[in-house]
Amino acid sequence: MMMKIAVLPGDGIGEEVMKEALKVLKKVEAKFNLHFDFTHGLIGGAAWPQYKNHFPQETQDLVLDSDAILFGSVGGPVDAQSEPKWKDCEKNSILSIRKLLGLTVNLRPAPIYKELLDFCPLKTEITGTENFEILVIRELSGGIYFGEHSRPTVDTAKDVAEYDRKTIAHIAKFAFESAMKRSKKLTSVDKANVLETSRLWREVFEDTAKEYPEVKLENVLVDNMVQQLVKNPRQFDVIACPNLFGDIVSDLTSVLPGSLGMLGSASFGNKNIHLYEPSGGSAPDIAGKGIANPIAQILSASMMLRHSFHLVDAADAIENAVSEVMKNGLRTGDIYQKKEGLKLVGTVEMGDAICANISL
Incomplete structure (x- = not known):
C-alpha cells in the first residue's frame, strides 16, 4: 500500500530537521518493506515569495490529497514581524491548516529520558531515575478560545466559553482508547467546582468511563493538577484537558524532558488526515547552522506511523x-x-546515528 505524505518543512530550522526525519523514514521504509510517497509543499514564510500567501491553494490541495501531513514549523524573526512575509504568518498557516482539516484533538507526549534528567527542572527525588512519559490530550475546537470575544465598553471585556456534549464525547472516547493502549489510567482535568462547562465535561467523561471498565478514571481540578505535576509527575500517564487547560498543562509538561527539541506532537481531525509536527518553533536564530535538534521532528514522524498508518513496529523502531x-x-x-x-x-x-540504530 502506498502511503501519501505531504511534507511541509516551513521556515527556520524546519527544512533542516525535516531532512533528518525523511532520512529516518526512508530507513524504516527499507527495513519494513513499506512504500511512502513524499510530496513537498510550501507553507508559511517559505510560500510568500512565490505566492504572496502563507497557505496557497496548491498546498491546500496537496494537504487534502494526502494520507497524513508531516509539518515543520513556521514564522520568522521577532524583529521582522511587521514585514509582509512574516505578518500573521503563524495564524495564516497553522491555524488555517487546522481549520481546513477540522483538527479537534491534540496529542502532546512528554518523554522523560533518564539520560536527560540533568535538564529536567525537577529534582530526581521527584522524577525518579527511570524513563517515563506523560501524554497530554487537548481538545482543540471548543472552549473559551472559540467563543464570543468582545469589548462592550472601554472598561469591560467578555470572553465566552462553550462546550457541547458531542465535542466532549469525541475527545473522551479518544482519551479512553489511548489509556487502554497504555497503563489503563486516565486523568481528566476540569474546574467543575466553578464552571458549568467543566461540569458537563466531567459528566461526559464519567458517562464514557462506563464503556471502559478497565480504565481507572480520576477527575482532577486544574489548579490541583499543575501542583501535582510539579510534586509528583510520575503518578500520571494519560491526561485529557479542555482547550484552555490543555494549553497550560501541556506547556508545563513540555519542560520536563529538558528541551522542546525532544517533543513531537499530533493533531487529529474529522477528515481522517492528521497533522504531525514538533512542539517547538522555527528557531530562526539557529537556522542554517546545522545545530538544531531533529529528534522532535523524527518523533513526530514516528507518531505518524503509529497513528495514521498503524505501523506499530516501525514506530517502535524509531523510538527505540x-x-x-x-x-x-x-x-x-x-x-x-x-x-x-x-x-x-x-x-x-x-x-545519521538514529538511522544507524534502526539498522541494528
Missing part, C-alpha cells in the same frame, strides 16, 4: 533508536553538557 542514541551519549547543543561520555553533534550527525 532515539532511546539508544540517548544511551550512547550523542547530544545536540540543547541537551549537551560537558560531561564524560557525552559527545556534541549537529543535526545531520544526530539523524
Whole structure:
C-alpha cells in the first residue's frame, strides 16, 4: 500500500530537521518493506515569495490529497514581524491548516529520558531515575478560545466559553482508547467546582468511563493538577484537558524532558488526515547552522506511523533508536553538557546515528 505524505518543512530550522526525519523514514521504509510517497509543499514564510500567501491553494490541495501531513514549523524573526512575509504568518498557516482539516484533538507526549534528567527542572527525588512519559490530550475546537470575544465598553471585556456534549464525547472516547493502549489510567482535568462547562465535561467523561471498565478514571481540578505535576509527575500517564487547560498543562509538561527539541506532537481531525509536527518553533536564530535538534521532528514522524498508518513496529523502531542514541551519549547543543561520555553533534550527525540504530 502506498502511503501519501505531504511534507511541509516551513521556515527556520524546519527544512533542516525535516531532512533528518525523511532520512529516518526512508530507513524504516527499507527495513519494513513499506512504500511512502513524499510530496513537498510550501507553507508559511517559505510560500510568500512565490505566492504572496502563507497557505496557497496548491498546498491546500496537496494537504487534502494526502494520507497524513508531516509539518515543520513556521514564522520568522521577532524583529521582522511587521514585514509582509512574516505578518500573521503563524495564524495564516497553522491555524488555517487546522481549520481546513477540522483538527479537534491534540496529542502532546512528554518523554522523560533518564539520560536527560540533568535538564529536567525537577529534582530526581521527584522524577525518579527511570524513563517515563506523560501524554497530554487537548481538545482543540471548543472552549473559551472559540467563543464570543468582545469589548462592550472601554472598561469591560467578555470572553465566552462553550462546550457541547458531542465535542466532549469525541475527545473522551479518544482519551479512553489511548489509556487502554497504555497503563489503563486516565486523568481528566476540569474546574467543575466553578464552571458549568467543566461540569458537563466531567459528566461526559464519567458517562464514557462506563464503556471502559478497565480504565481507572480520576477527575482532577486544574489548579490541583499543575501542583501535582510539579510534586509528583510520575503518578500520571494519560491526561485529557479542555482547550484552555490543555494549553497550560501541556506547556508545563513540555519542560520536563529538558528541551522542546525532544517533543513531537499530533493533531487529529474529522477528515481522517492528521497533522504531525514538533512542539517547538522555527528557531530562526539557529537556522542554517546545522545545530538544531531533529529528534522532535523524527518523533513526530514516528507518531505518524503509529497513528495514521498503524505501523506499530516501525514506530517502535524509531523510538527505540532515539532511546539508544540517548544511551550512547550523542547530544545536540540543547541537551549537551560537558560531561564524560557525552559527545556534541549537529543535526545531520544526530539523524545519521538514529538511522544507524534502526539498522541494528
